[in-house]
Amino acid sequence: MEPISGHSGIAAPFPMSDVNTDLIYPQQFLRKPDRNAMAPFLFHSLRYRSDGTPNPDFILNKEPYDEATILIAGRNFGSGSSREHAPWALKSFGIRCLISSMFADIFKANCINNGIVPATISEEALAECLRAAANPQEAHFTVDLERRELRNRRLGTVPFEISDSDRDRLLKGNDFIDDTLAELPAIENHEKASAEAVPWLNLGSPVK
Template sequence: MPEPFTLVTAIAAPLEMSNVDTDQILPARFLRRPRDERYPTYGFHDLRFTPEGAPREEFVLNRPPYDRAGILVAQRNFGVGSSREAAVYALLAMGLRCVIAESFGDIFFSNALKNGLVPVRLPEAACAALRMAVTETPGAEITVDLEAQRVDGPGALAYGFTIPAFSRDCLLRGLDEIGLTMTLLPEIAAFEAARG
């Protein structure tokens, strides 16, 4: 069951890459692993670590204060490719609660919503302005208010966003869809009966 998400204020990290696919977010060789205490090291693994296992300083999430980021501001097409929901688990395990991007891979977007990682779509210029702001002031915080569907960044940066109503309701209450759908079981049974 996901943690409820109402409002998060956190350090935001800029990710200056487009088309970040889920293979980069979580390389396939970690998919067989359980969600245990090792999970926080898997997210963006090959971008974060050299083949010898040393942290790459050039990767933004390795650098203080961005290593404490709770929000990631990316570019277009974040989370494209493989349907692996574990990519979302890996981001959550790193302490991220929200990704802001111009666009998302469809399945990633849906997986994020179901696990309490809020995917916020903002226009290109808004994403660029937020990335610039948190680059110029490392450690600057962004507030994502799901109830008001509003992002407040450093300075006067403020943007509205929308999340599908059903998912937003589930996120705010920390509910998952299975429980809600179970209340519709009579309709499902009727549908099955009608088709024979």
Template sequence: MQAFTKLNGIVGPVDRVNVDTDAIIPKQFLKRIERTGFGQFLFFEWRFDEEGNVNPNFELNKPRYEGASVLISRVNFGCGSSREHAPWAIMDYGFRCVIAPSFADIFYNNCFKNGILPIVLSEEQVEDLFQRTAAHDGYKLNVDLENKTLTDDYGLVINFDLDEHRRQFLLQGLDDIGLTLKHEDEITAYEQKNAARLFA
């Protein structure tokens, strides 16, 4: 998994509450078994109309948000079903950081397992980010996971909280399997010792 230390990225807004995982990646696109290829279907029913044409009124379709890697949204982001395809789609689209006042628990946990940094801020702080994003074309945030800060070019400084264990997961680029493999030598030694004892 790709490590996350610092990110300087364009902010893309999805100004909606209770964005559920079926909106993030609709169920008809869950037939793939790879983690890649889902980005093209992110927010599909909002990004496209019924004929498959690009919806110019959806925020992320506007040219000013092209290439965005920081996503901001409202309360209870990632609610609904527990599908891990939701963070897969977000990551594949190009977002490495999602900021909201609150997240659904399963989605929040899945973000860390897939190299995405979810940041919880107050509703007032998130509203300020929406205002800044609207006011400045190509608005960018500097996300510093090492120091747990958010800054911009207009004087913003926000400190955010994050569980240290999860922070280290992202800084080192580890998922659950990667964490286990850090102890590969000890596991191998144990297995060899145990096999020798069983078959002695």
């Protein structure tokens, strides 16, 4: 995973609340194996009509939002299942940052594990950001992860929340496996000490 300290780009307003991972990435496309080619299936039921043609009313089908790299979403974005295909599809489309007043916990963890910044702001700030992004002339946002703030020409500076551990993981480009491997010496020392203290429980190879 590449480190990310922030991002600037077009922000698409998507005010729908309680959006679940099946709406973000529908189950009928789960067998698509290439996570880098999932963009066509993102929000499929909203982006396309029943005949397969693009829905001109959907925000990501409109200019300049068809090139959005930031998504401003309604409350409780990413609820439902733990489907990691949802952040994969968002990243495949080009989304690098999400802004909302609340993210589902597992979805948020999956975003962080895939290098997508989930910026949590207040309900009042979310309403202001959605209004600004609705105007194509004011839809350019900067997400500054180091300072924990959003910047926009109309709104100025808006603080956002992200835990220290999640922020550090994104800044370093580490996923949860990287964090575990960083503790490998401590893990090996613990295993060695445990094997020496209770050798009758050591059912594997002797710890060297």
